[in-house]
Amino acid sequence: MGKLAEHCYPHPNPAVTTDIVIFTIREEKLELLLIKRKHDPFKGAWGLPGGFVNPDEDLDACAKRELAEETGVKGVYLEQLYTFGNPKRDPRERIISVAYYALVPAERISTLRAASDAVDVAWYSLDKLPSLAFDHRQIVNKALDRLISKLEYSTIALRFMPEKFSLTELQAVYEIIRGEALDKRNFRKWVISLGRIEETGEERREGNHRPAKLYRAKFPGKVEIIK
Amino acid sequence: MGKLAEHCYPHPNPAVTTDIVIFTIREEKLELLLIKRKHDPFKGAWGLPGGFVNPDEDLDACAKRELAEETGVKGVYLEQLYTFGNPKRDPRERIISVAYYALVPAERISTLRAASDAVDVAWYSLDKLPSLAFDHRQIVNKALDRLISKLEYSTIALRFMPEKFSLTELQAVYEIIRGEALDKRNFRKWVISLGRIEETGEERREGNHRPAKLYRAKFPGKVEIIK
DNA sequence: TTGACATAGTGTTTATCAAACACTATCCTT
DNA sequence: AAGGATAGTGTTTGATAAACACTATGTCAA
Numbered sequence A, B: 001m002g003k004l005a006e007h008c009y010p011h012p013n014p015a016v017t018t019d020i021v022i023f024t025i026r027e028e029k030l031e032l033l034l035i036k037r038k039h040d041p042f043k044g045a046w047g048l049p050g051g052f053v054n055p056d057e058d059l060d061a062c063a064k065r066e067l068a069e070e071t072g073v074k075g076v077y078l079e080q081l082y083t084f085g086n087p088k089r090d091p092r093e094r095i096i097s098v099a100y101y102a103l104v105p106a107e108r109i110s111t112l113r114a115a116s117d118a119v120d121v122a123w124y125s126l127d128k129l130p131s132l133a134f135d136h137r138q139i140v141n142k143a144l145d146r147l148i149s150k151l152e153y154s155t156i157a158l159r160f161m162p163e164k165f166s167l168t169e170l171q172a173v174y175e176i177i178r179g180e181a182l183d184k185r186n187f188r189k190w191v192i193s194l195g196r197i198e199e200t201g202e203e204r205r206e207g208n209h210r211p212a213k214l215y216r217a218k219f220p221g222k223v224e225i226i227k
Numbered sequence C: 001t002t003g004a005c006a007t008a009g010t011g012t013t014t015a016t017c018a019a020a021c022a023c024t025a026t027c028c029t030t
Numbered sequence D: 001a002a003g004g005a006t007a008g009t010g011t012t013t014g015a016t017a018a019a020c021a022c023t024a025t026g027t028c029a030a
Helices: A057-069 A134-155 A156-160 A167-178 A184-193 B059-071 B138-151 B154-161 B168-177 B184-193
Strands: A008-011 A015-026 A029-037 A051-053 A075-084 A093-104 A119-123 A197-204 A210-219 B006-009 B015-026 B029-037 B048-050 B076-083 B095-103 B118-125 B197-204 B211-216
Touching: A015 A057, A015 A134, A015 A156, A015 A167, A029 A057, A029 A167, A029 B006, A051 A057, A057 A075, A057 A093, A075 A134, A075 B006, A075 B076, A093 A134, A093 A156, A093 B095, A134 A156, A134 A167, A156 A167, A167 A184, A184 B006, B015 B059, B015 B154, B015 B168, B029 B059, B029 B168, B048 B059, B059 B076, B059 B095, B095 B138, B095 B154, B138 B154, B138 B168, B154 B168, B168 B184, B168 B211
Parallel strands: A015 A093, B015 B095
Antiparallel strands: A008 B006, A015 A029, A015 A051, A029 A119, A075 A093, A197 A210, B015 B029, B015 B048, B029 B118, B076 B095, B197 B211
């Protein structure tokens, strides 16, 4: 797309990319999606999915596109995180990265398939991240901080859930991200009192025990500030 | 710096600027600094101070520089707000703006002097903002949201205060930004219990009434998350 | 000098919200 | 029918926030 040296400027404009921290919860772990880089710099290293902003593309649209390319999902939670612009963050040329983070329910992920700029794609538990290219570790840390604090004062956790879920499953999301056990009774009282979920009327039987009532988000797609 | 057409790219890189929302509190009002634009587009309209990021300049450094140029102050609170990148936000070419906001104590502002790209500079009360160039109104709204919510859970309000201040003055800052009266006794109990300010031992006499004890920030320069 | 006035400073009670804590219910399997 | 596994349910206690009114200390003017 575009021939070489088509666009010239008196000043060297920086290149602008978006990078995305894609969270999911799988197998009782908070995980994020990494790609193994096909090209230099950091060829062969793991890093965040991302890419250059197209000439007429909004920043949000760019992040959404990258997310769809890597995971095949659409309509999930995506929020701008922070813009990283240290002149030396890319060893070659100056690249300013507008970082986003996304929350995807594990159920909605189609099979991962390495995109054009990667030789591999994988989910990594946050406990066991490899060392990352560029300043991507810093970006991940910031995304994690944001996720943890937004858990406290918003309904963001619902964006990890499938359409129907049990209260035990929802509680598990909170416990995994916060890294601590919560009291079942207090959690249920609290989450019900928020008024953001409702019973579907259905139950789910699985295993040799009492079936769980299923709930759904009252306002799916919305992330509201609570408290 | 650099001759014409020195830097060429296969893709048209966007230009990157920083814009700053500079808050202060003057005369019992929350005000912000606007400049009257000297050049097109929006020549003659009011807008936020800001400018292009230099080739080897960090984003924070760029915002800090703009702030110093416009107000002459250094060492005040400055935080990245959000990055605005709608392809049509500038009618001419594509410009991505990394927005910052800053809090300056009214006492530290030297006389305003129009910088090179402006014909005028002025403080405007938020109640009486003129219509603004570009998407600057949107940027201001976002900064205001952030300021109001950070007031709740951080010690950011202290960054509006001079070195020594009375509790009545500090309370006024909270009241002005939140737009509502607060109970004097509850406010004092609360702010003291945070443990972030201490008595200087001095008092200030002014007017025909009892003098006020003066306080100072225990950790000046820091903005801490509370609660 | 004394009384009026203006702002500084100070505690207690009540309501609301968060935390700690243990048992019963329902289904499956053997 | 008994045992095992997870679902579901209330009460008590402590902590934090909200409501509320009077005294203290200075200045100024009569």
